[in-house]
Amino acid sequence: MKHLYRKFLCLILLTAVALLTGCEQLTLENGKYETSLSGRDDFAAVYEDLIFIRVREPSDDPASNSYWDWAGKFKIESDGHILLKMDKPLARKWDFHYDFYRRNGMITVYDLGAENSYNLRLRPASGYAPRNGSSQTQGSFPVYR
Numbered sequence: 789m790k791h792l793y794r795k796f797l798c799l800i801l802l803t804a805v806a807l808l809t810g811c812e813q814l815t816l817e818n819g820k821y822e823t824s825l826s827g828r829d830d831f832a833a834v835y836e837d838l839i840f841i842r843v844r845e846p847s848d849d850p851a852s853n854s855y856w857d858w859a860g861k862f863k864i865e866s867d868g869h870i871l872l873k874m875d876k877p878l879a880r881k882w883d884f885h886y887d888f889y890r891r892n893g894m895i896t897v898y899d900l901g902a903e904n905s906y907n908l909r910l911r912p913a914s915g916y917a918p919r920n921g922s923s924q925t926q927g928s929f930p931v932y933r
Contacts, residue, residue: 814864814890821895821908829855832895832908837861839872846885846901858882864890 816839821832833840840859847854861873870888872879887898895908 814866814868816864816870816890816895817893817910820911822911823897823906823908825906830897830906830908837863839870841872841888843886843897843899846899856882870895 816834818835819833821834823830828844830843832842838860839862840857842855842857845854845856858872858874858878863871863873865871868890870890872882872888874882885899885901887900889896889898891907893910896905897908898905
């Protein structure tokens with residue numbers, strides 16, 4: 789009886805491990821995601837499970853250039869919806885105006901008040917290019933003069 793109990797317990801443990809390792813978690817690549825819309829400075833910066841978001845404040849006045857900023861942890865649901873881990877009052881305010889989704893390696897921002905959307909694309913990493921043409925380095929860091 790003890791032997792059968794151990795086999796059963798081992799089977800349950802192996803099943804649990806198999807189920808947990810089979811799940812793929814959606815993530816975003818680390819870096820800065822920027823909009824290409826002229827006159828807007830919306831962006832998101834991602835590092836691991838942390839995100840900093842800056843979006844234009846919802847307003848009836850299109851000339852307004854105020855922005856909402858928020859930083860904290862996030863997670864991505866299976867449909868790509870990005871959930872910002874905010875306190876409830878702040879989440880209600882943001883959720884009323886914006887939805888964020890991971891789509892094709894970009895962040896799609898749905899502006900619910902304006903009934904439109906736009907993408908924040910990952911800014912390509914650029915290598916260091918010295919202004920004076922010098923390529924001296926010390927270790928792995930460029931030498932600034």
